[in-house]
Amino acid sequence: MADKSDKDLLIGIIDLCESIKSAVAGKSLQQFEQDDILRDAVAYRLAAIGEDCKGLSAAVKKQHDLPWKQIIGMRNRLAHDYFGSAPKVVFETATGDLDPLCEACRASLTALSGEK
Incomplete structure (x- = not known):
């Protein structure tokens, strides 16, 4: 399988973040703890975010002061x-x-889209 481009990875991360935020919107910790399917889905998506972040180029990661190591580490802990x-x-x-991750990915995607 070919490596994904930064653009594809950024789009994937944004989509995963939005999906997670939508799924947990309005939920309390207690509701979340009691919903096995929701918990599993969110954990899976967080692991997928970590996997996609691992594939981002160093150039993209350097654009933003985010805890990349911890984001990727979360994937390992969940998996x-x-x-x-x-x-x-x-x-x-x-x-x-x-939110900070999603905003950073949007900014990087915009910058990449401006390059020809």
């Missing part, structure tokens, strides 16, 4: 169940940490 996919950690990430 390998290092913290039992602690619902509180997953929920807090889904409800509090995605």
Whole structure:
């Protein structure tokens, strides 16, 4: 399989962030903890974000002061169940940490789209 381009990865990350934000909108931690399907879906999407971030070029990552290592590390913890996919950690990430990443990806996508 061919490597994805930065543009494709950025679009994927944005789509995943928006999907997660939509899924958890208006949910409390208690509701999230009680909904196995929602918890699993959000954890899967967060892992996918980490995987896509891992594929981004160094040039894109250097454009933004984000905790790239931690974002990618979250993927590893979720995929390998290092913290039992602690619902509180997953929920807090889904409800509090995605906006800066999504905004950075949008800015990078805009910059890439301006290049010919």
